Amino acid sequence: MLRERNSSNSYSVFRDLSFRELNRCRVRTRPWLPGVVVENDVIALEHDGDEAIPFALSFCEINGYHHLLAASDEEGYLSLFDTRKVSPSFTSLNRTASRACEWVAHKNAIFDVCWLKGFMCVLTASGDQTIKAWNTETKKCVGTMKGHSGSVKSVSSHPSNPDCFASGSRDGSFALWDLREESSSSVTDRETSISPLAQVKNAHSASKMKRKRGKVASTSITSVLYLKDGVSIASGGAGDSVVKLWDTRNLKSPLTQGCPAPDRSDTKVRTLHGISCLSQDLSGTLLAASCMDDSIYLYDVLNLEKGPRGICSSCDFKIDSFFIKSRISPDAAHILSGSSDGNVYMWQTQSSESAPLKFSGHASEVNAVDWCPSGFGKFATSSDDGTVRVWELREGSSRQRPSPAAASRKRVTAFPFSESSNILGNHTTSDSTPANQRSPTVFSTPPASSSKKRRPDSSPSSVLNPPSSKRTIRDYFLAAHTKA
Template identity: 25%
Template sequence: DSVFDTCFSPDDAFIATASGDNTCKLWNTQNGECVCTLVGHTGSVSSVCFSVGGGFALSASHDHTAKIWDTSLIAESYCAMTLFGHTNNVNSACFSQDSSRVLTASLDGTTKVWNSRTGECVLTLKEPGACIFSACFSPDDVKILTTNFDGSASLWDAHTGTFLRKFSGHTEIVFSASFSEDGCYIATASFDKLIKVWSTFSGAMVCTLKGHSDFVFSARFSSSGNHLVSASADCT
């Protein structure tokens, strides 16, 4: 079935893939062999990532859950915890930089922060009428960035849940957003075929990048912050 997401382990020794067949697979990067299949979701798996320090993987699914997997023994990986609480598809999930928290974004209009050790939901962010497509922590774990069906992105305090500001300017769904390495800028990728760059602190739009002829699914900064790479439905 379709593969919706993929990522490297921190040591680049393995790749994780998330699929519409309800599983994640872990692959050896040297020989391409599948070393483990993570089974447990009952809906398509929309995203997968490893914890920054390694040892755990995190998956998000259309079965309304996210799962934390113990991958310390990669070939014997198992589900360590299931995060219940969303009432619609979970579109994305990620660890904080210190791996102490997990962030999930759902079509139920909420973004949730979880204690990765206990599985307790410690914070719920909600915008009335929203459908959340993605969420990520800032590089310093102090802020949360969410993207919405209404063509906007929102910035939140990651500890209190306080709404800080909205980035509005797209005319279609904002599918994903990312921070620059220093956290000073935000890039939003939209179905309006545009990428916009914003100041994190003032909320001002810095520039609009045009060139794609179809939906833009993602835009990511280089580590230097001087370049952006984007992916689109126009096959580029």
């Protein structure tokens, strides 16, 4: 795998957390979007003229490459977009803009995508029951993970170790993986693959209560999330609205869990609603759970068992399928979500009871959303209408672009595979560079390191067997506070 470690980032998440949680300092947040102008770029997601429904979006988290957006769809394609390539007019057609390249990553739908930390490598979770790691420079698969017996619905990378990640599947299990593990060959399909380091089956067992028509609640794991301490994993399932927190050093039982109504008598009824998505902010303090009762519950990671500290909902906001996702902004000030009514909703996390902002433009259910890591007000959404939109919230000015609802779809063509190698040239323009001064080169990847297989300094299972310690996520906050 072509990699380059990013060791220049000295930011301490836990120091930030300690001030927020232990000292109870009020974090400065941006105003509630006064006088903003909404701009967006509309891209029709299609392959050889046939429309495809996107399922997942993910912005690259590597500094200098935050403009790269990965999108997956029901046809098994993985597409990369350069979100700086915004046309000056919605009606113009620029066939070299926006989409950088695409390729068939799976022969089945891809339900989730995730960038590995620090590398230009994307994970894809598919309905073919596998997970694949892709080098975005060469568009080559550098690892195939097999171990689930159902569609893989969710994948989440380790917050600091680029070789480790977690996955959740429709088979009711979540698994931990390490790309440094040796691949093995299958007798049946003769394909080499990596097996999971650990797997927890029946992580969210079906409730004894039955749904309508006598159907038992699903055991599917719909979302997994590696927390910022690097040893804890949050999971959510389709059968109930319980969020479980697991310690990867001891996976026999969950460390703690939370649900929407922990102290109410109607808990059994409320917990029947499944979870479609889990997300966290950059510092790891806040955890959001999108629930099938048309609500998003906000939890304090350190007090999960006490129930949600806030609830985001609206009379028009609907979550009618498990494809609808939500994301907390990097600064934890806002939460963004798709909706079955075809709109995008945004709430303030500090006043979730307030009415949300509603963004119109999509013609059908909005499923995936994601925030750009750099800069406030830039995010992407995808919809069953076959489009991906990149939105930007800017301060009011005399020059305003057409409203999102009136925007026409911009059809773009991906570069042929034979030409795609010419796209990945050197390009260091930052996201803040004016559009009229940007180079026409689409994007590049960081300089590649040696392709020889690295010899790990420790056992590949080190994420599961760290030095003897019984510290929990709360201890990381305390340690950071002491150092501060």
